[in-house]
C-alpha cells in the first residue's frame with residue numbers, strides 16, 4: 001500500500017467538449033478526491049452509481065454528474081471467509097449493498113464494525129481509503145462504515 005499522490009490520481013477522461021465522461025475510471029478519480037459521485041439521467045432522472053454512459057432505466061445517453069451525500073441503509077450483506085488473494089489478509093470481512101438516500105444502490109466492503117453487529121437496515125456512511133491498492137485496478141477504494 002502506498003499513499004495517494006495527486007499524480008497517481010490522474011486526470012479525468014473527458015469528451016471533445018471537455019466534459020468529464022460517465023465512466024468507472026472517472027468515478028474512482030472522484031473517489032481519490034473524497035467525493036462519491038453518480039450520474040443523473042437527463043431523460044428520466046435516474047441516479048446511476050457507479051456511473052454508466054447508457055441509462056439502465058430508459059437507455060438515454062444524456063447525463064450529468066451529481067455528488068451524493070454517501071449516506072444510506074444496508075440492504076443486504078454477506079460475510080466473506082474465502083476471498084480473492086488480494087483480500088486474503090482481511091478475511092473474514094463483510095460486503096454489502098448500500099441503498100443510498102438518493103435512491104441508487106452501491107455494493108462495497110463494510111469496515112469499522114464487528115461482524116456480529118451488522119444488521120439489515122442499519123445506517124452506513126461511505127468513506128474512502130487513504131492508500132492505493134498495489135494490484136490493478138490501482139484506484140482509491142470506497143467502503144462503508146457505521147454512521148454512529
Ligand SMILES: [Zn+2]
Nearest residue numbers: 041044055058
Ligand atoms: Zn434514464
